[in-house]
Amino acid sequence: MEGEPTLRLRIFDLNCWAIRYLSKRRQERVRLIGDTLRQEGFDLVLLQEVWSEQDYSGLKVKLAGCYPFSHYFRSGVIGSGLCVFSRFPILDTLLYQYSLNGYPYMLQHGDWFCGKVPGSRAGVTAPLLSLSLQLHAEYCRDKDAYLPHRLVQAWELAQFIRHTSKAADVVLLGGDLNMHPEDVGIRLLRGWTGLRDAFAEATHFEGCKNGCTLVPDNCFTDKSELLPFPLGIRIDYILYKAISSFTVRCEELKTTTGRAPGMDIPFSDHEAVMVTLHIQRQGQPAGATLGTADPALADVVTEARTEVGAGLQAARRQRYSSGRMAVLALLLLLLQAAAALGTLAGLGAEQPFPKLSFCLLAFLALGVLVLATGLHLFHTMEVKMLHGTEDQMWMVLRALQERP
Amino acid sequence: MEGEPTLRLRIFDLNCWAIRYLSKRRQERVRLIGDTLRQEGFDLVLLQEVWSEQDYSGLKVKLAGCYPFSHYFRSGVIGSGLCVFSRFPILDTLLYQYSLNGYPYMLQHGDWFCGKVPGSRAGVTAPLLSLSLQLHAEYCRDKDAYLPHRLVQAWELAQFIRHTSKAADVVLLGGDLNMHPEDVGIRLLRGWTGLRDAFAEATHFEGCKNGCTLVPDNCFTDKSELLPFPLGIRIDYILYKAISSFTVRCEELKTTTGRAPGMDIPFSDHEAVMVTLHIQRQGQPAGATLGTADPALADVVTEARTEVGAGLQAARRQRYSSGRMAVLALLLLLLQAAAALGTLAGLGAEQPFPKLSFCLLAFLALGVLVLATGLHLFHTMEVKMLHGTEDQMWMVLRALQERP
Numbered sequence: 038m039e040g041e042p043t044l045r046l047r048i049f050d051l052n053c054w055a056i057r058y059l060s061k062r063r064q065e066r067v068r069l070i071g072d073t074l075r076q077e078g079f080d081l082v083l084l085q086e087v088w089s090e091q092d093y094s095g096l097k098v099k100l101a102g103c104y105p106f107s108h109y110f111r112s113g114v115i116g117s118g119l120c121v122f123s124r125f126p127i128l129d130t131l132l133y134q135y136s137l138n139g140y141p142y143m144l145q146h147g148d149w150f151c152g153k154v155p156g157s158r159a160g161v162t163a164p165l166l167s168l169s170l171q172l173h174a175e176y177c178r179d180k181d182a183y184l185p186h187r188l189v190q191a192w193e194l195a196q197f198i199r200h201t202s203k204a205a206d207v208v209l210l211g212g213d214l215n216m217h218p219e220d221v222g223i224r225l226l227r228g229w230t231g232l233r234d235a236f237a238e239a240t241h242f243e244g245c246k247n248g249c250t251l252v253p254d255n256c257f258t259d260k261s262e263l264l265p266f267p268l269g270i271r272i273d274y275i276l277y278k279a280i281s282s283f284t285v286r287c288e289e290l291k292t293t294t295g296r297a298p299g300m301d302i303p304f305s306d307h308e309a310v311m312v313t314l315h316i317q318r319q320g321q322p323a324g325a326t327l328g329t330a331d332p333a334l335a336d337v338v339t340e341a342r343t344e345v346g347a348g349l350q351a352a353r354r355q356r357y358s359s360g361r362m363a364v365l366a367l368l369l370l371l372l373q374a375a376a377a378l379g380t381l382a383g384l385g386a387e388q389p390f391p392k393l394s395f396c397l398l399a400f401l402a403l404g405v406l407v408l409a410t411g412l413h414l415f416h417t418m419e420v421k422m423l424h425g426t427e428d429q430m431w432m433v434l435r436a437l438q439e440r441p
Numbered sequence: 442m443e444g445e446p447t448l449r450l451r452i453f454d455l456n457c458w459a460i461r462y463l464s465k466r467r468q469e470r471v472r473l474i475g476d477t478l479r480q481e482g483f484d485l486v487l488l489q490e491v492w493s494e495q496d497y498s499g500l501k502v503k504l505a506g507c508y509p510f511s512h513y514f515r516s517g518v519i520g521s522g523l524c525v526f527s528r529f530p531i532l533d534t535l536l537y538q539y540s541l542n543g544y545p546y547m548l549q550h551g552d553w554f555c556g557k558v559p560g561s562r563a564g565v566t567a568p569l570l571s572l573s574l575q576l577h578a579e580y581c582r583d584k585d586a587y588l589p590h591r592l593v594q595a596w597e598l599a600q601f602i603r604h605t606s607k608a609a610d611v612v613l614l615g616g617d618l619n620m621h622p623e624d625v626g627i628r629l630l631r632g633w634t635g636l637r638d639a640f641a642e643a644t645h646f647e648g649c650k651n652g653c654t655l656v657p658d659n660c661f662t663d664k665s666e667l668l669p670f671p672l673g674i675r676i677d678y679i680l681y682k683a684i685s686s687f688t689v690r691c692e693e694l695k696t697t698t699g700r701a702p703g704m705d706i707p708f709s710d711h712e713a714v715m716v717t718l719h720i721q722r723q724g725q726p727a728g729a730t731l732g733t734a735d736p737a738l739a740d741v742v743t744e745a746r747t748e749v750g751a752g753l754q755a756a757r758r759q760r761y762s763s764g765r766m767a768v769l770a771l772l773l774l775l776l777q778a779a780a781a782l783g784t785l786a787g788l789g790a791e792q793p794f795p796k797l798s799f800c801l802l803a804f805l806a807l808g809v810l811v812l813a814t815g816l817h818l819f820h821t822m823e824v825k826m827l828h829g830t831e832d833q834m835w836m837v838l839r840a841l842q843e844r845p
Binding site for chain 2: 108110111112127128129130131132133134193196197199200201203392393396397400418421422424425428429432433436
């Protein structure tokens with residue numbers, strides 16, 4: 038990048054929805070994605086929800102010619118589902134695990150098992166920090182129990198970007214953020230990092246109305262979820278910013294429109310986002326663009342802190358009730374042990390309970406004890422992490438208020 | 442720091458061993474630590490194993506006068522035990538959780554519950570990145586089952602430092618690394634980050650022989666653990682390096698010698714480490730000191746990768762055997778269900794088992810199924826993380842070999 042006046046960078050981002058045995062027409066779609074990527078020859082490809090390492094390996098083999106560098110992020114029980122293909126060398130990768138990521142007992146939502154992580158560096162001679170990521174899904178917008186977790190993730194992601202991006206020239210973030218453009222998490226992430234939204238900045242736009250990436254025209258989307266949003270919603274983003282002596286301009290943003298170009302099926306239940314960026318070296322360093330002195334930032338952080346505080350209250354209540362349940366189960370077990378000992382010692386004239394029911398009750402109490410203790414430990418961790426985030430936000434608010 | 446020619450920085454580091462109900466004479470020792478810190482007036486204090494938030498709050502109140510800035514890192518079930526007191530403003534903090542930290546079922550070792558984290562920025566006008574941390578303990582040196590986990594932690598710590606330190610002027614790391622100075626983890630951390638060991642660099646030294654921080658003279662240390670090391674061992678470190686246009690020189694390193702100065706009891710079962718650093722601005726930027734082109738570095742990374750590979754083999758074996766156990770338990774349950782259904786349908790002439798044993802066996806099978814499934818999931822995550830680290834190390838090795 039050093040010698041060239043302008044670098045034109047084409048980026049492809051897609052949530053691939055490639056879950057083995059569950060996603061419809063998975064193999065066909067992965068093949069289609071691979072073919073398109075090979076034909077189009079992007080510079081950087083950020084994919085999410087490639088849950089099977091076999092699918093990744095297949096893509097890697099197919100794309101070896103035009104994207105010689107790639108990385109798959111391993112984490113969690115199932116994996117992170119995140120991978121990156123690049124025309125430029127990937128110099129280094131770093132894994133950052135969010136401290137909160139849903140609840141292990143919400144099996145139907147599954148986020149906990151995936152340990153979602155951002156983090157990859159693709160080098161373009163001068164360093165370019167690129168992140169591929171996915172935040173916790175929103176399963177019910179009206180009563181969103183995961184909002185505090187998603188806010189903690191947005192905050193940790195913002196902190197991660199602030200702390201790791203200082204030596205980069207350009208920061209790029211692409212992924213399924215599971216948040217609408219006006220949501221507090223997006224405003225927090227953008228405000229606290231200074232990242233710009235490619236959709237809002239693009240000189241030329243082509244695709245679904247309002248840049249939506251979850252649209253009713255896509256045959257795989259859940260139509261009932263989109264009932265309140267007849268045009269669809271935008272939850273997949275490409276965000277960027279220049280750090281040191283560079284400027285970035287978004288020339289073009291395109292999305293697919295319910296089906297892959299020239300085909301009868303879409304790539305995924307999400308639409309793909311494709312942008313073209315112009316990166317140019319400036320005469321003088323742009324100075325610190327990290328701390329955006331936006332007066333609205335304090336309001337956003339305050340709003341986020343209030344939500345995290347509400348989550349903290351809920352987590353404390355759950356910790357308390359699971360702890361109480363564990364104590365009750367323990368008491369029942371002790372009572373049974375005392376009764377059994379009493380019977381053995383011949384204190385009671387006859388056995389007070391039939392053996393089977395007595396035994397069943399003991400096992401039930403033991404099961405409840407184990408489960409409730411596990412839940413108590415989990416919610417204790419949740420309380421610590423939410424409390425820690427609240428503290429960090431408070432520290433930032435104080436610094437923002439002290440700044441002129 | 443900008444205007445001054447030299448900054449003299451005094452740092453105190455101690456593993457406080459302050460576990461409620463378990464550590465001997467805890468309250469007395471925490472009081473003593475607080476008194477000493479107040480008298481001595483260090484610039485930066487890095488404490489580990491302050492497990493009770495009450496102890497932290499007590500110290501915070503006591504030290505508010507001379508250390509107006511402090512931070513306690515919340516994480517895990519119990520907490521991280523890490524805190525920082527500073528004479529200079531703490532600008533920002535970041536939490537990084539290691540992806541592996543022991544086994545949840547090794548209750549007697551407890552590391553898993555603590556989620557150890559480094560990460561704190563103490564600002565000295567120009568940024569100073571300071572980290573307080575503790576790595577996974579070594580419980581048995583000869584047959585060290587935790588070595589791969591500790592190596593993953595050392596690696597992640599090194600990566601974390603490389604990625605976050607670029608905008609800092611000076612990086613400081615203090616803590617209980619649970620590794621001897623010649624161990625592969627320490628060599629990896631130092632080699633890959635370029636951090637220098639204050640003990641090796643100090644112009645003036647005073648304290649236990651060889652800078653040991655776990656010594657037989659300390660009345661709280663476990664004497665049997667120290668039998669093979671009659672002089673003691675050094676596992677608490679202060680490491681540092683200058684990043685941009687600064688130089689750092691270690692003027693002095695002191696350790697306590699089995700008891701607190703002028704008292705009859707020690708601060709902790711570990712000795713405190715105190716250093717005085719001289720930080721000076723250079724005329725020209727020192728250039729990139731991150732990638733140390735040490736030819737021995739490739740050997741260290743190879744050695745570490747071999748150990749991580751051995752850990753990966755072991756984790757795969759454990760994943761396989763726990764998976765097999767879960768399948769066997771499931772088969773037994775299915776068999777029992779079939780037998781019970783058969784009896785209900787009147788297929789058998791009489792009941793083949795006494796009800797109680799039948800019921801007990803079913804519960805046992807269920808218990809084994811739940812436990813084995815949990816273990817299988819845990820070891821699956823372990824395999825993913827070890828495999829990911831092995832991959833990262835390979836990427837680095839390739840880059841090291843390609844470099845001239």
